Amino acid sequence: MGSNIDLIFKIAGIGILVAVLNAILKHAGKEEQGHLVTLAGLAIVFMWVVQLLANLFEQVKSVFKLF
């Protein structure tokens, strides 16, 4: 439960961090690295979200006896 709430803050933090890094890199004229930072942030967040979704599906399966 507590770690779940943490996930919201972690994702929001990564979002803000990626946005700031992107702005800085764009200002420094390094557009490609900005794209890479965006991609890396998305990948990290995706890992967490997929784990959480797997957890949700498992629980729904066990509650509703799905297959």
Next chain:
Amino acid sequence: MDIMQVVAIGLIATVLIVVVKSQRPELGVLLSVVAGVILFLLVLGKISSIMDVIKELAARAGISMVYLGTILKIVGIAYIAEFGAQICRDAGEGAVATKIEFAAKVLIMVLAVPIIVAVLQLLLKLVP
């Protein structure tokens, strides 16, 4: 007071989504997915206790567990499909959401076929 927790999580998630979405729309979508999953998991524990009560009532009323299991499965499919479709629709992908709902309807229909057949057989038995 679980409702306070739910409302607090919803408000915090909403503010963070609004902040993040203006800069990074894709992370905003993932954030709303996480908020939805967390709220769902909060309620799922309660749902499972309600299910236990329903099962006990059904056992006392002498209803076959086959039918009750089918109904529970249908409710589960409906919950999950609704969850996924809402997220897709939030992200602006109405077409994908419609397809998820369509798939859920087909799967529910497949699950309901044995019950429909049983009802029809009962009808045929009643009509000489």
